[in-house]
Amino acid sequence: MxxxxxxxxxxxxxxxxxxxxxxxxxxxxxxxxxxxxxxxxxxxxxxxxxxxxxxxxxxxxxxxxxxxxxxxxxxxxxxxxxxxxxxxxxxxxxxxxxxxxxxxxxxxxxxxxxxxASKIKFTGQVRERYEWTEDGGNENLLRLRLMMTAPVADGVTFKGRLATESAWGTGGTVALDQAYLTGKVAGVNYNFGRQPIYLGKGLLADTTSNNDGLVVTAGKDVKVTAGAFKKAVANYTIGNISADVAKNLNVTASYIEDKDATALYETTAAGISYNGFGKFAISGEFAKNDVNDIDAKATMAKVKYGVAKANEVNSFGAWVGYRQAEAGFDIKGLTTYDFTAAAGKASNDVKGYEYGIEYTVFKNGVLTLQYNDMKNYDETASKENLLAYLVYTF
Structure with missing residues (x-):
């Protein structure tokens, strides 16, 4: 040479x-x-x-x-x-x-x-899950999610997700449940496309798949969010305010409405969270759905200690929570809270306590056990169920 x-x-x-x-x-x-x-x-x-x-x-x-x-x-x-x-x-x-x-x-x-070279970054997540309900609706499920991130232009990033879930021993269909652009224009952050939607503390909306629309957010200590999206056949408009009013103290105000002829949501919520007690964190939220004179209310509260960090073996978290929601509060199931299908929607016609623990059994592998001591809102039928799942990422 x-x-x-x-x-x-x-x-x-x-x-x-x-x-x-x-x-x-x-x-x-x-x-x-x-x-x-x-x-x-x-x-x-x-x-x-x-x-x-x-x-x-x-x-x-x-x-x-x-x-x-x-x-x-x-x-x-x-x-x-x-x-x-x-x-x-x-x-x-x-x-x-x-x-x-x-x-x-x-x-x-x-x-x-x-x-x-290296424009697209891939990460993955697998979940092995067992569900038990008192009425015998037991099920074993495998879920795979493949996440994609890629730069599109200066300040513009593409994010996508391929996902499939099926019962053990059966095949599943792969779906593109996220595909959106994220960026910032004139100090305003935006997400455009098929994206996750999260409002307040999660009681109103916590849905990660198949939400197509535009959501914009502005502000720092007080963040104001507005947007519109389509999910299935329904069209929604949303608003959210999240304010850090003091150290470790956050409050939220949220709104969601659907504009269809058979409207099911015109819901507002107020939430609060505080994490200034060492490893303890507390949160709570109250919401009300006023559409078509339904007047359905919902409340949730949770106390959590610690967290299972995927990169820290033997780290763990534990929590106890309470949730109640009248019939008609969340008819479409916009809250993808961990609840078995057999036990019904997590924020609709339900009342009771939840208990959970999470533990990092190996690097990037977290085991979670959650018991939901639930009934329907009138306490005439059981919605008791147990979840056990291992999530590992790569």
Whole structure:
């Protein structure tokens, strides 16, 4: 390899990471001691993903690299080219020309790599769930969600979700239940497309799938939200105010209405939450649906201790809550609160207590047990049910 090419390679290494403040890991390679003159540079290169060493955990700095090994390093540097200045990019172009054959043989398309590298980020979530109800409506369910995030333009991001759920031993249909753009214009945040809808403390609306519309939000300590969306055959308008009135204290006021001839919602709610008691958090909300003289009311309150963090094994949370909702409050089921299908909608014709515990059994794996000691609002029929589910992410 030409001397100037080797110097350019060194420049790419140094300059592609020099402007990035990265916390270097401790001894990523066993043969690079902390006192070695190249320790900091090697650590930064490893942290940025430009080099990965050998399978036995060594760096082998005295080993002569093959052209293919150098091409791999150049390819990784190309993927980080957005962090480089003009001079470094010029050096990288020389390396691309020198190792073009090897890069192509490795499956790297030199001309289009910068354009196409790592635009879409995928994450996934699987839930294995068991449901029991007193009337025998037991069920085992598997749910898979695949989330997508991708930049579209400066300040504009696409978010999407593919989801499927089915009983154990059966197949399921995959659906695109989220697909929307999110961004900011003139200080106003917006979501446009198929998006999650959450109002207040969740009693009014907490629905994550198949809501197509436009929602805008402005403000910092006092956030004002307005929007309209379509779900199934119904068209809804919404409004929400969320205000941090003191340290750890938040209050909300929410509204939802559907504009169809068979209108089922003209609902308002007021909520409050406080998390200033150490690991304890409390929340509550009251709401009323006035459409067509239904005059159906609902109330919820919850006290929770701790939280099961997916990245922290043995972390846990526990809670107790109370919920009551008259018949006609949430007919369509806009609250996707964890309730079994056999037990009915979570915020419609229901009354009783819930008890739950969540525990991180392995990294990115959280086990939840929830018992709902519920009846219908008039206390003439049982809605008692138990949920047990493991959620793991990747």
């Amino acid at each position: 030409k001397k100037q090419t080797a110097m350019a390679l060194a420049a790419v290494f140094a300059m592609s990471v020099a402007g990035t403040a990265l916390a270097a890991p401790a001894n990523p390679f066993v043969d690079v001691p902390a006192k070695h003159w190249a320790y900091d540079s090697v650590n930064k290169l490893a942290k940025s993903g430009v080099i990965s060493g050998y399978g036995d955990g060594t760096f082998k700095g005295d080993k002569t690299l093959t052209r293919y090994e150098i091409a791999v390093i150049v390819g990784k540097a190309m993927a980080n080219s957005d962090k480089m200045d003009a001079e470094t990019k010029k050096a990288l172009e020389a390396l691309k020309a020198e190792f073009g054959t090897e890069l192509n043989n490795l499956g790297v398309r030199v001309d289009n790599l910068e354009k196409n």
